[in-house]
Structure formats: structure tokens, C-alpha cells
Amino acid sequence: LALLKVSSAIVFEEGIKSCLEYLEAVPWSEEEEQTVVSCIEKLNLPGSTANSVLERVSVSSSEPSTSMTNNVFLKLLTNVLQAKDDKARREMKAVISRLIKEEADHDVSKEMLYSLCHRCILSLILCLSEVTSHMNDPGDLVGEISREAGNLLWLVDILIEKKICDEFVQLWGEQKELANLHSKIPAKYRHEISKITAQMCVGIGKGKILVKREARFTVLKTWLESLYDDFGWMRRSSSRSMDWKVVEDGLSQMILTLSLSQQQVVLMKWFDRFMSKGDECPNFERAFEVWWRRAFVRPVIMVEPTNASQLQITTLH
Numbered sequence: 430l431a432l433l434k435v436s437s438a439i440v441f442e443e444g445i446k447s448c449l450e451y452l453e454a455v456p457w458s459e460e461e462e463q464t465v466v467s468c469i470e471k472l473n474l475p476g477s478t479a480n481s482v483l484e485r486v487s488v489s490s491s492e493p494s495t496s497m498t499n500n501v502f503l504k505l506l507t508n509v510l511q512a513k514d515d516k517a518r519r520e521m522k523a524v525i526s527r528l529i530k531e532e533a534d535h536d537v538s539k540e541m542l543y544s545l546c547h548r549c550i551l552s553l554i555l556c557l558s559e560v561t562s563h564m565n566d567p568g569d570l571v572g573e574i575s576r577e578a579g580n581l582l583w584l585v586d587i588l589i590e591k592k593i594c595d596e597f598v599q600l601w602g603e604q605k606e607l608a609n610l611h612s613k614i615p616a617k618y619r620h621e622i623s624k625i626t627a628q629m630c631v632g633i634g635k636g637k638i639l640v641k642r643e644a645r646f647t648v649l650k651t652w653l654e655s656l657y658d659d660f661g662w663m664r665r666s667s668s669r670s671m672d673w674k675v676v677e678d679g680l681s682q683m684i685l686t687l688s689l690s691q692q693q694v695v696l697m698k699w700f701d702r703f704m705s706k707g708d709e710c711p712n713f714e715r716a717f718e719v720w721w722r723r724a725f726v727r728p729v730i731m732v733e734p735t736n737a738s739q740l741q742i743t744t745l746h
Contacts, residue, residue: 445474453482457706461485463709499538506545510580520578524582529590529663539593542584546597549581550604553622571618575718578621586627589632598629598640602647611655621653624671626652627663633686645683646691653695657702661709671710681716692720692725 434443438527449469457465466486467639469479505525512518529537556574558566585615586595632638633645656663658690664673684695695715 434468435471437474449479449482453485457485458530470663484716499541502537503541506541506584508667510545510549515576526586526590527581529587532642537587537591539591542588542593542680543600545587545598546581546584547716549577549584550600550607552577553611554607554610557607557619560614561610567618574618576622578625582621582625585632589637592637594629594638595640595644596735598633598638598648599644601625601629601643605651608651608655612658616659616662620659620666623652623656623659623663624712626656627680629669630683631676634679634682642687642691646687649687649695657699657706657707657710660711661706675714676712678715681713682686684713684716685719688718689723692716693724695722700740 432448434440436448446608452465452469461618466483505521509521509525512713513523553574556570556577560570560574563570579650585597588597601634607622611622629638630647633640663671684692687695696713699710699713703712
């Protein structure tokens with residue numbers, strides 16, 4: 430680079446050409462890359478050789494950057510979701526997730542991600558339907574269920590990371606057919622699906638997913654019983670990959686975002702389940718205590734206003 434700068438300063442064209450040809454041929458580290466690009470841009474060197482050097486790091490202007498990125502991203506995601514090698518799929522999921530987090534501000538096509546989610550959900554419905562008719566010998570279907578559930582869980586993580594998971598909450602709450610099929614097969618075959626519910630509820634409980642209350646309540650009505658049934662299996666099979674204290678805290682926080690009457694419905698059912706299942710059921714003790722204090726220790730009474738523009742709130746002591 431020093432020689433290139435000198436050659437440019439004295440307008441030594443052969444020297445400039447030789448330096449650029451050398452730079453085009455040798456590998457660069459990521460640190461060197463920034464220096465090389467900055468130097469060439471500052472020198473404002475004309476000619477195709479300078480352009481050929483920059484082609485290593487530049488995008489063609491003939492195709493819009495967003496369109497090209499989405500096309501590449503769709504191909505990568507599709508290949509990962511359809512990968513036959515489990516180890517390769519796990520490794521590439523980790524790589525792509527890390528790259529997405531590094532580029533948190535980049536707009537990945539929401540429609541593309543949701544189309545892949547729909548595809549995974551449809552595949553799960555088909556797999557579970559098959560299992561219900563081959564219960565004695567599910568064969569490869571068990572692995573297929575686990576794979577598709579893992580794929581969908583990964584997509585949900587991406588949606589949460591990109592802050593576009595709100596519509597998925599409603600979509601997941603509407604999956605009555607899938608939830609019904611889920612209830613008909615043994616937990617050892619289906620428990621991976623409940624991880625999707627757990628991860629999404631944790632996102633809501635942490636404030637990473639913002640959706641209307643009815644959508645939150647619908648998800649719990651559709652999937653919470655299934656999560657209870659699968660909790661023991663999930664915890665035993667994923668003791669390292671998921672922090673179950675975080676899951677319990679996230680679910681508790683989500684429950685406490687509901688209306689007081691909805692909190693009561695959820696927590697009274699949980700109380701009955703916890704009394705009979707113990708550690709095989711998530712522990713919402715903290716949420717139960719908060720609900721109890723809200724309902725009975727320091728209830729807030731909303732008084733109907735005499736004037737439509739006013740609302741009186743009274744705290745009972």
C-alpha cells in the first residue's frame with residue numbers, strides 16, 4: 430500500500446498497475462480489507478484494475494442490495510431447513526443466527542420469513558396426522574417432527590431478533606388443528622413443539638414481543654395445557670439447551686400481563702395441575718403471589734366516570 434501511494438503521487442502508471450495486480454491476487458485479513466479499500470478509495474484510482482480489486486468487497490449496482498440479500502437469505506434458510514445432515518444443520522443455524530444478530534438493523538423480508546413459518550407448520554400438521562395413524566410404529570416421523578419443530582423454533586428466534594414476531598403470536602394461537610393433533614400423540618414424540626410456545630412466551634414476558642392482550646391469552650388457551658403435559662419431557666431432553674428458570678419466569682411475566690380475570694383463569698388451572706404434578710409442571714409461584722396480592726391484598730377498583738372524559742381509580746387498603 431505504501432508503494433501504491435508513492436506510485437500514485439508521482440503518477441507512475443506501471444507501478445500503480447503492478448501494486449493493484451498484487452493486491453487483487455493476495456488474500457486479505459478482515460483488518461487489512463478495511464485498509465486496502467480505504468486506501469484505493471482515497472487515491473481515486475481510475476481503470477479496470479482498481480475496480481477488479483474492489484470487486485472482492487463491492488456489490489454490483491445492477492441488482493438492488495435488498496433484493497439480492499433477500500434472495501441469498503431465502504436460499505440459505507431453505508437449504509438449512511431442508512438439510513439432511515443434523516450436525517451441519519445445527520452448525521449453519523448457529524452461524525446464520527450470529528450473522529443476523531451482527532446486522533440487527535438490516536431489513537430481512539418479513540413475508541419470506543412468515544412463508545417459511547407457514548411451511549413448517551403445515552409440515553408439522555402432516556407429520557402429526559401421519560403419526561396418529563401409525564402410533565405403534567411411527568418410524569422416521571418422530572425425527573421429522575423434531576426436525577420441523579426445531580426449524581420453526583429457529584425461525585421464531587429470528588422473528589424475535591428482528592422484532593417482527595407479533596404476527597406469529599396470533600398465528601400460533603390459531604393453530605387449533607395442530608394443537609388437537611399434538612394432544613393425541615405421546616409426549617416423547619411431540620414435546621419439541623412445546624418449546625416453540627415456551628420460547629415465544631418468554632419473548633412476550635421479557636417485552637421483546639409486543640402484541641394485544643387477546644392474542645396473548647389465545648396462545649395460552651391453545652397451547653398452555655400442552656406445555657404442561659410436555660414440560661417434564663422438555664426439561665429432561667433440553668436441560669442444557671434451555672434455561673428452565675428463564676422459561677418459568679418468562680411465562681409468569683406473560684401471565685401477569687393479562688387482565689386480572691384472565692390471570693385468575695390461568696393460575697387457578699395451573700394451581701390444580703401443580704398440586705398433582707409437582708416438578709413435572711412449570712412453577713408459577715411468583716406469578717401466583719403477584720396475582721393474589723393484586724386481587725385480594727391491594728385491589729384497584731375502577732369507578733365508572735360520571736364524565737366520559739374522566740376515569741377514577743381507587744386503591745383499597
